[in-house]
Amino acid sequence: MGAMDIRAVLRRCPLFSKLDDPEIAELGDISASKKYPKGAIIFSEGEEARGFFVVTSGRVKVYKLSAEGKEQILHIISPGETFAEAALFAGSTYPAFAESLVETRVLYFPKDRFLNLVRKNPQISLNMIASLSHWLRKFVALVEELSLKDVSARLSKYLLDLSARSGRSSARGIECELDISKSQLASQLGTISETLSRALRKLRERGIIEVEGKKITILQKEALEDISSGIPS
Amino acid sequence: MGAMDIRAVLRRCPLFSKLDDPEIAELGDISASKKYPKGAIIFSEGEEARGFFVVTSGRVKVYKLSAEGKEQILHIISPGETFAEAALFAGSTYPAFAESLVETRVLYFPKDRFLNLVRKNPQISLNMIASLSHWLRKFVALVEELSLKDVSARLSKYLLDLSARSGRSSARGIECELDISKSQLASQLGTISETLSRALRKLRERGIIEVEGKKITILQKEALEDISSGIPS
């Protein structure tokens, strides 16, 4: 990847917005491009946090594992997004695992050099605050869902978000494609594939959605909204 | 409360550490002291976030409510701690409820004036990044517990943390006092008081702890550690 490409990627990243050319160039200087094949462990929980990452292509899952091996996905990172920023500022180790779901390229920012940049550049600080605040909101929502909602409600919310993000409206409803496997979706919703399969079937049998492999058609958006907000059926 | 008291409080607050006198004075100028009786709603979920808070005395619970009224406590704020900082930087509304558990005094920082301060003061920015990063770590841990651990494990972890924070060692083990009611503890652990009561009894019957009202004596710390890390009994 050439220097110009790196700068173009950095410019699209919220963490580096509103920076002028020399600052972007400096970011390019301190970062290193890395490539991971599908299924590579980028870092492990408890490992010393030596830097953070920007995904430039591919996808990365950040997840926790229980003692028995059950997985909870915290977030799936897409191109343009950052991860592990917070690990640089609190504690000294990564609090979770990160693994590439497909072949993935990232920019890696070593901790020391990046912290110097943050310290001397107020705009990056402010961007970092915004980024952390968004993560915080996301995790508050995740806690709420895991603690206060059942699997059907979590699934409904996910489908609504997915359709808002990447849905196409058709004659029958809103069509969208799952961008991850159903096992991974289950893990993101805090459950397992069997339970997710049953939840999808229940929605299908009630005529609320249609499912064909990864393609989901939302037939009754309002019903999904009711279920997602915890209204009993 | 006099001006000097306010400054003394601010100095003890991590968010305002490393600031020099004029900056502390300015913080004092833009903040307002407020007093709430026990059980007062400080703000509600969805309400426009006009400012954030530092607790100077008392305690505040920040929590979510489900459609059926079940409560999940996100955090209990003690004197010297801040809350709702993130609401100023992401979204425009508070993402949860805040309620005083006892008579409580806070310093209130209006959003606009505080943001001006943050923008022109890099040290506050850095402190804010550290604060947000700690919150993030806390919520990652909460997600992990809710999703991957059972009630006994969460309770065991809570008791270990409590004993590390405020335990006194005695001949029989480590003694500590619950600083909140068992109902509130249940809500913090993502469960209900009945289930917590049964979990406490199970630990008591196995000879791992003793319970007398709010006083808990940990007899077998190692057993608690095993349970808290998810090792099946």
Add this chain to the structure above:
DNA sequence: CGCCACATTGAAGGCAGTCAAAGGTGGTGG
């Protein structure tokens, strides 16, 4: 074509929530 990971379905069991009731505790006012 056959393998392998993913997905679906059924049966069974367990953890935790709900409902109901009794016991305990602290605070208030008579």
Add this chain to the structure above:
DNA sequence: CCACCACCTTTGACTGCCTTCAATGTGGCG
């Protein structure tokens, strides 16, 4: 000082959601 009341806590019986275990189905890819 005591009686009352409100709230918290505990316990039992029951229900239900979700997980576990097991088996079968399916689709992509070498």
